[in-house]
Amino acid sequence: MDLNFTPEELAFRAEIRAWVAENLPKDISHKVHNALRLSKDDLQRWAKILGKKGWHGWAWPKEFGGPGWNVIQRHLFEEECALAGAPRVVPFGPVMVAPVIMAFGSPEQQKRHLPGIMSGEVWWSQGYSEPGSGSDLASVKTRAERRGDYYIVNGQKAWTTLGQYGDWIFCLVRTSNEGKPQTGISFLLIDMKSPGITVRPVITLDGEHEVNEVFFDDVEVPVDNLVGEENKGWTYAKYLLAHERTNIADVNRAKRELERLKRIAKAENVYDDRRFRDEIAKLEVDIVALEMMVLRVISAEKSGKQSLDVAGLLKIRGSEIQQRYSELMMQAAGPYSLPFIHEAMEAGWQGDHVGAAHCAPLASTYFNMRKTTIYGGSNEVQRNIVSQVVLG
Numbered sequence: 001m002d003l004n005f006t007p008e009e010l011a012f013r014a015e016i017r018a019w020v021a022e023n024l025p026k027d028i029s030h031k032v033h034n035a036l037r038l039s040k041d042d043l044q045r046w047a048k049i050l051g052k053k054g055w056h057g058w059a060w061p062k063e064f065g066g067p068g069w070n071v072i073q074r075h076l077f078e079e080e081c082a083l084a085g086a087p088r089v090v091p092f093g094p095v096m097v098a099p100v101i102m103a104f105g106s107p108e109q110q111k112r113h114l115p116g117i118m119s120g121e122v123w124w125s126q127g128y129s130e131p132g133s134g135s136d137l138a139s140v141k142t143r144a145e146r147r148g149d150y151y152i153v154n155g156q157k158a159w160t161t162l163g164q165y166g167d168w169i170f171c172l173v174r175t176s177n178e179g180k181p182q183t184g185i186s187f188l189l190i191d192m193k194s195p196g197i198t199v200r201p202v203i204t205l206d207g208e209h210e211v212n213e214v215f216f217d218d219v220e221v222p223v224d225n226l227v228g229e230e231n232k233g234w235t236y237a238k239y240l241l242a243h244e245r246t247n248i249a250d251v252n253r254a255k256r257e258l259e260r261l262k263r264i265a266k267a268e269n270v271y272d273d274r275r276f277r278d279e280i281a282k283l284e285v286d287i288v289a290l291e292m293m294v295l296r297v298i299s300a301e302k303s304g305k306q307s308l309d310v311a312g313l314l315k316i317r318g319s320e321i322q323q324r325y326s327e328l329m330m331q332a333a334g335p336y337s338l339p340f341i342h343e344a345m346e347a348g349w350q351g352d353h354v355g356a357a358h359c360a361p362l363a364s365t366y367f368n369m370r371k372t373t374i375y376g377g378s379n380e381v382q383r384n385i386v387s388q389v390v391l392g
């Protein structure tokens, strides 16, 4: 296993770094470096800049309009974007549904949906979870009944991230109750402007509107929007989840946030406290270890071995690290991290009597990060999967 980059790979990294430095809007990177609220416009502006260059689908093969990069190039691209302060690309379109459409969609579906995903124009949401169907995803109850050229969809999805912006949603729906629960699921692409769809906000611990409930009441969906075969949706769903869990590890963001933690610790005069330094060192070691694990996966893939079996491990360690740095930031700022000020998430807010501007968003980040060990498949469930893979 060779974890060193070749001169060509280093030149590629330099090229990406220069392009990102020139094209990433400064107001957006300022928000990212300081964990401030990103609007829909911020996220979509960056998506469209990437899309114009043909990089919003940076992992896509050339035949579908992607750059056709190998696994190392993809890794370097993600790292350079994260370190420069680019927003995390909203994954539902380019990272999740696009690979499913490429692998299992019809040529018409590919032609219709992939260009809008690549350009960043069309916003996708993920409609997997339901009340009572999260970890036990195969129990989804949202029903799709075939009537002529349409499916009539009825039911409810839960926790739909940024679904308030969604143009389209990909959904797991029940098309049969025969046999095992997994064998009666289908994968449908649904236009969120269809009559009968209601999106209701769920306000989370951090006071933000990030997730939603989505209700379907007699929603007509053309049968052409079925991906692959009816009742084979579970196969496509699992294919997509492997992509989701690897993405969630987000080691590059952890590296950037480690630097932010150090900045806060220095500003709050705890960087020289030995016990605190010890905590930062432990976190740094864990981040380096996670990065090594990611590089090992990449190295294996480069040499032709598929090793997505570790997706669960990456998800567990990555999410724990995300929670840990948000905790240490809170500790560094001490009482100054406690005020919960909604306006403090806006760029330009300078703080008032309650403390320095960099402390104010910390509580919000801390609360938001509680999600990481739950979403994308809870860590307890991931541990079950990892133990099955390792122990058989």
Ligand SMILES: Cc1cc2nc3c(=O)[nH]c(=O)nc-3n(C[C@H](O)[C@H](O)[C@H](O)COP(=O)(O)OP(=O)(O)OC[C@H]3O[C@@H](n4cnc5c(N)ncnc54)[C@H](O)[C@@H]3O)c2cc1C
Residues within 6 Å of the ligand: 125, 126, 127, 128, 129, 130, 132, 133, 134, 135, 136, 158, 159, 160, 161, 162, 211, 371, 374, 375, 376, 377, 378, 379, 380, 381, 384
């Ligand atoms: C912020 C956020 C955003 C999300 N975004 C989306 C989205 O965009 N689209 C989408 O489809 N879903 C989304 N989800 C849903 C997410 O995937 C589920 O919350 C997750 O799969 C857990 O399901 P659940 O919430 O129903 O909890 P449950 O499955 O009810 O689990 C409750 C608890 O029991 C534990 N548990 C359950 N089964 C087992 C087991 N077999 N062994 C051990 N422990 C177990 C779990 O670990 C958890 O602690 C999001 C969730 C959050 C919190």
